[in-house]
Amino acid sequence: MDDRVQQPGKPPSVAELAAECGLSTRHFFRQFKIATGQTLTRYVADRKIDRAKQLLRQASPAIKVIAWDCGFDSAAAFSAAFRKATGLTPRQFREGVMH
Numbered sequence: 001m002d003d004r005v006q007q008p009g010k011p012p013s014v015a016e017l018a019a020e021c022g023l024s025t026r027h028f029f030r031q032f033k034i035a036t037g038q039t040l041t042r043y044v045a046d047r048k049i050d051r052a053k054q055l056l057r058q059a060s061p062a063i064k065v066i067a068w069d070c071g072f073d074s075a076a077a078f079s080a081a082f083r084k085a086t087g088l089t090p091r092q093f094r095e096g097v098m099h
Contacts, residue, residue, distance in 0.1 A: 006051060008069045011044050049085045052078070056094045063090045 004012050004020070017040075018028035032040050048070045055066045067078030067090075082090050 002047075005044055005047050008071075010071045011048070014040060045081070045085070048072070049082060052082060052090065053086075053093065056090055057097050059098070063094070066090065 004017065014025050014028065018025045021028055021031075023031065029040060032038075032043070036043055038046075052066055052070045055061065055069065056063075061069070063078070064075040067075045070078065072078035072081065079089055082088070082093070086093060088096070
Protein backbone atom coordinates (compact mmCIF):
# COMPACT_ATOMS: atom_id res chain seq x y z
CA MET A 1 0.00 0.00 0.00
CA ASP A 2 2.84 2.39 0.76
CA ASP A 3 3.94 2.15 -2.87
CA ARG A 4 0.47 3.20 -4.03
CA VAL A 5 0.40 6.20 -1.69
CA GLN A 6 3.83 7.40 -2.79
CA GLN A 7 3.30 7.18 -6.55
CA PRO A 8 3.51 10.53 -8.37
CA GLY A 9 0.26 12.41 -8.82
CA LYS A 10 -2.97 12.09 -6.91
CA PRO A 11 -3.00 9.45 -4.17
CA PRO A 12 -5.43 6.56 -4.61
CA SER A 13 -8.89 6.92 -3.15
CA VAL A 14 -9.87 5.22 0.07
CA ALA A 15 -12.27 3.02 -1.90
CA GLU A 16 -9.41 1.87 -4.16
CA LEU A 17 -7.14 1.05 -1.22
CA ALA A 18 -9.90 -0.74 0.64
CA ALA A 19 -10.80 -2.79 -2.44
CA GLU A 20 -7.15 -3.79 -2.92
CA CYS A 21 -7.15 -5.07 0.66
CA GLY A 22 -10.50 -6.81 0.24
CA LEU A 23 -12.13 -4.67 2.94
CA SER A 24 -15.01 -2.24 3.18
CA THR A 25 -13.92 1.38 3.46
CA ARG A 26 -15.15 1.58 7.03
CA HIS A 27 -13.29 -1.56 8.09
CA PHE A 28 -10.21 -0.40 6.17
CA PHE A 29 -10.18 2.90 8.11
CA ARG A 30 -10.40 1.06 11.44
CA GLN A 31 -7.72 -1.50 10.54
CA PHE A 32 -5.43 1.19 9.17
CA LYS A 33 -5.63 3.23 12.38
CA ILE A 34 -4.94 0.11 14.48
CA ALA A 35 -1.97 -0.90 12.32
CA THR A 36 -0.32 2.53 11.98
CA GLY A 37 -1.59 4.58 14.90
CA GLN A 38 -2.55 7.31 12.40
CA THR A 39 -5.55 8.19 10.34
CA LEU A 40 -5.21 7.55 6.63
CA THR A 41 -5.45 11.28 5.98
CA ARG A 42 -2.53 12.07 8.31
CA TYR A 43 -0.49 9.18 6.90
CA VAL A 44 -0.96 10.31 3.29
CA ALA A 45 -0.23 13.96 4.18
CA ASP A 46 3.00 12.93 5.95
CA ARG A 47 4.11 10.81 3.00
CA LYS A 48 3.43 13.67 0.57
CA ILE A 49 5.52 16.09 2.63
CA ASP A 50 8.32 13.52 3.02
CA ARG A 51 8.39 13.02 -0.75
CA ALA A 52 8.40 16.77 -1.30
CA LYS A 53 11.37 17.16 1.05
CA GLN A 54 13.30 14.54 -0.93
CA LEU A 55 12.58 16.34 -4.21
CA LEU A 56 13.34 19.78 -2.77
CA ARG A 57 16.82 18.61 -1.79
CA GLN A 58 17.63 18.61 -5.52
CA ALA A 59 18.21 21.74 -7.59
CA SER A 60 15.41 20.66 -9.89
CA PRO A 61 12.53 20.02 -10.58
CA ALA A 62 10.64 23.27 -10.19
CA ILE A 63 8.47 23.67 -7.11
CA LYS A 64 5.27 23.61 -9.17
CA VAL A 65 6.36 20.27 -10.68
CA ILE A 66 7.04 18.92 -7.19
CA ALA A 67 3.57 20.11 -6.13
CA TRP A 68 1.93 18.06 -8.88
CA ASP A 69 4.25 15.09 -8.36
CA CYS A 70 3.26 14.96 -4.69
CA GLY A 71 -0.46 15.10 -5.51
CA PHE A 72 -1.32 18.72 -4.76
CA ASP A 73 -3.83 20.58 -6.94
CA SER A 74 -1.68 23.70 -7.16
CA ALA A 75 1.64 25.19 -6.11
CA ALA A 76 -0.26 27.42 -3.66
CA ALA A 77 -1.94 24.42 -1.98
CA PHE A 78 1.42 22.67 -1.81
CA SER A 79 3.12 25.72 -0.32
CA ALA A 80 0.42 26.13 2.34
CA ALA A 81 0.53 22.43 3.33
CA PHE A 82 4.33 22.37 3.35
CA ARG A 83 4.53 25.50 5.49
CA LYS A 84 1.96 24.13 7.93
CA ALA A 85 3.93 20.88 8.26
CA THR A 86 7.46 22.33 8.43
CA GLY A 87 7.21 26.02 9.30
CA LEU A 88 9.01 26.86 6.04
CA THR A 89 7.90 27.52 2.49
CA PRO A 90 9.17 25.01 -0.08
CA ARG A 91 11.57 27.66 -1.40
CA GLN A 92 12.93 28.40 2.09
CA PHE A 93 13.41 24.68 2.69
CA ARG A 94 15.23 24.23 -0.63
CA GLU A 95 17.45 27.26 -0.05
CA GLY A 96 18.32 26.07 3.46
CA VAL A 97 19.27 22.63 2.21
CA MET A 98 21.31 23.95 -0.71
CA HIS A 99 23.45 26.29 1.42
